[in-house]
Amino acid sequence: MTPEKIKEKISRTVQKITPDISEQIILDARKNAYKSKKEKAGVFSWKPALVFAMSCLLLVTMIVTRPPTKVAAATIALDVNPSIEVTLDDDGKVIEVVGKNEEGILVVKDIDFTGLTAEDALKVLVKALIKKGYLNDSANSILVTVDNEDITDSVLELMEKVLAVCDFQCSVLCQNLKNNPESTALAEKYAISIGKAQLITELIRLDDTYLIEDLVRLSVNELNLLLGNSENTVPGLKRMGRASEKEYIGEEEAKEIALASIGATEDEVSDYTYEIDYRHRNIVYVIKFVYNNTEYMVMVNGTSGTILECEQENKEYKYQYNSDGSKGPHNDNGSGNGSGNVNKGTGIGKENAKRIALSHANANEYRNYRSELCNQDGRLVYCIEFEADNRERKYVIDASTGEIIEDK
Amino acid sequence: MTDFCEGSIDDVRLDECLERIASADMDGFRELYELTSHILYGFALSIVRDEYLAQDCLHDSYLKIIEAAGSYVSKSKPLAWMLTITRNTCRQSFRENRNRVSLTEEQxxxxxxxxxxxxxxxxxxxxxxxxxxxxxxxxxxxxxxxxxxxxxxxxxxxxxxxxxxxxxxxxxxxxxxxxxxxxx
The missing domain is CATH 1.10.10.10 (Winged helix-like DNA-binding domain superfamily/Winged helix DNA-binding domain)
Structure with missing residues (x-):
């Protein structure tokens, strides 16, 4: 079909479905005019002679000096923890600034934004947010939600300019408001801003293992930390600067903890990567690397530095194992596994857990072995999975006693 | 309603309609509505994507046009002026109706x-x-x-x-x- 035919089809359909409400509009216009006339008359009716003079004067004054009716052209919503909405007219001047939550109301309550440009209003707001301690070098992220796609880029540029005066590095997340009923329902249910709800909805769409109940509790800075994760690239979201990690142990310390937990040094590992994520109700550092032909994933609590999960995986090498437990796995070049104990404390250690599981399964040959040290109802356990005799096996073994809690 | 592709919109005719509206001649409005309602409605629909909301926007936009007709100064682009009013009305309405759920495909x-x-x-x-x-x-x-x-x-x-x-x-x-x- 040609472009002309397509447009003709659209035009024809729209013409057919356009409602005829002209008489209703005429009626409402007359009502409005009457109402407006009556209101004016009501004010001055006590002195008819003066009414005429005043009306004339008023009319002349209105014609000469009446400012154009301000129509909202765009709204910029800021979320730090305080949520604030700035409504602009077509000239980029502020019509109103409204606090959308308790903290937001406190930030804007004593400030007069009348007639300010968007830039000036944002400067004043940023200053107030810093002064009241909401924006600082530990919580340096601002979520900006714009309902007018045309100005998103210029708002981001504006924010960059406004935040340049800060003596710490800020980070801005900028998104367009989408008419998404899911986000609206979320915002209402948890009393959060629509912008934050939209961001959470997008994050859950990317990774459905995140829980809404968890993410709604996170600050904008914490959500921004998750967005630093390469798998969490939200379409259409623009990001400037990095979220502050000052509240957390940082990548270097997390790496040291992870490597020490398996007895490796930095020189001995390859394919090192790290990401920040939210798991077990904590901001965590997920450290991945290869050590002795085995891929490791160690999840370190971002606040306390404790290890929450440890997982190893070897898909390429088939292991031989003697049922008496005397020999560890080996690969085709004959080298042993050689990794240290995952648990250097009082636990049985991952190797013993492995022996217990393999021995119980009577598995001389096995592949795709995975183990995780995790917290199950307050009890440290090894969750082990592998394939043996063309069957998937799963074990849960108490990390302290070696007791088999579950086997499938 | 007008036929498709009758050529470009007759701006002079629209200007005359607005002049008549300014002098409270509602037949001028009826003619304006006849000439432009499908354009404003289609434009509103493309912004708000909801038939009911688009109808509300159409209603409010025309009320604003009637109200502003007296102060309207023709720059030979009356339709562009009307479309700007419609766009602003839609945006305002969009903000006020964020909770509204659009029609499902079945509806x-x-x-x-x-x-x-x-x-x-x-x-x-x-x-x-x-x-x-x-x-x-x-x-x-x-x-x-x-x-x-x-x-x-x-x-x-x-x-x-x-x-x-x-x-x-x-x-x-x-x-x-x-x-x-x-x-x-």
Missing amino acids: WLSKASEEDQVSMVDREFLNQCLNQLDDKERQVIMLHSLTGYKFKEIAQILKLPLSTVLSRHNRAIKKLQQIVRQEE
């Missing part, structure tokens, strides 16, 4: 049976047009389909560079052609 299609003039196929096509194109693509395609305006004029109304309007138009046409091919 949208069921309306076809209520309106004998519109075939199910046409309505489905329009529905696809509203759902498969992004905001700007929809607005460009709707304005170009309904007004017969040149891309340069559409760029002015949407406050976008001409090249952006052209690329969005081409992208939208490709998407719509694909939809038509799938339907066939």
Whole structure:
């Protein structure tokens, strides 16, 4: 079909479905005019002679000096923890600034934004947010939600300019408001801003293992930390600067903890990567690397530095194992596994857990072995999975006693 | 309603209508409505994507046009002025109706049976047009389909560079052609 035919089809359909409400509009216009006339008359009716003079004067004054009716052209919503909405007219001047939550109301309550440009209003707001301690070098992220796609880029540029005066590095997340009923329902249910709800909805769409109940509790800075994760690239979201990690142990310390937990040094590992994520109700550092032909994933609590999960995986090498437990796995070049104990404390250690599981399964040959040290109802356990005799096996073994809690 | 592609909109005639409205001649409004309602409604629909909300926006936009007709100064672009009012009204309404859930596809299609003039196929096509194109693509395609305006004029109304309007138009046409091919 040609472009002309397509447009003709659209035009024809729209013409057919356009409602005829002209008489209703005429009626409402007359009502409005009457109402407006009556209101004016009501004010001055006590002195008819003066009414005429005043009306004339008023009319002349209105014609000469009446400012154009301000129509909202765009709204910029800021979320730090305080949520604030700035409504602009077509000239980029502020019509109103409204606090959308308790903290937001406190930030804007004593400030007069009348007639300010968007830039000036944002400067004043940023200053107030810093002064009241909401924006600082530990919580340096601002979520900006714009309902007018045309100005998103210029708002981001504006924010960059406004935040340049800060003596710490800020980070801005900028998104367009989408008419998404899911986000609206979320915002209402948890009393959060629509912008934050939209961001959470997008994050859950990317990774459905995140829980809404968890993410709604996170600050904008914490959500921004998750967005630093390469798998969490939200379409259409623009990001400037990095979220502050000052509240957390940082990548270097997390790496040291992870490597020490398996007895490796930095020189001995390859394919090192790290990401920040939210798991077990904590901001965590997920450290991945290869050590002795085995891929490791160690999840370190971002606040306390404790290890929450440890997982190893070897898909390429088939292991031989003697049922008496005397020999560890080996690969085709004959080298042993050689990794240290995952648990250097009082636990049985991952190797013993492995022996217990393999021995119980009577598995001389096995592949795709995975183990995780995790917290199950307050009890440290090894969750082990592998394939043996063309069957998937799963074990849960108490990390302290070696007791088999579950086997499938 | 007016026929499609009758050529560009008769701006002189629209100016005359606005003058008549300013002097409280409501027949002037009836004529203006006859000439422009499908354009304003289609444009509103492309912004809010909800028939009921688009009708509300159409209503409020015309009220504003009637109210402002007295102070309107013709710059030979009355339709562009009316479209700007419509766009601002839609945005305002969009903000106020964030909680509103748009018509589902079933609801949208069921309306076809209520309106004998519109075939199910046409309505489905329009529905696809509203759902498969992004905001700007929809607005460009709707304005170009309904007004017969040149891309340069559409760029002015949407406050976008001409090249952006052209690329969005081409992208939208490709998407719509694909939809038509799938339907066939």
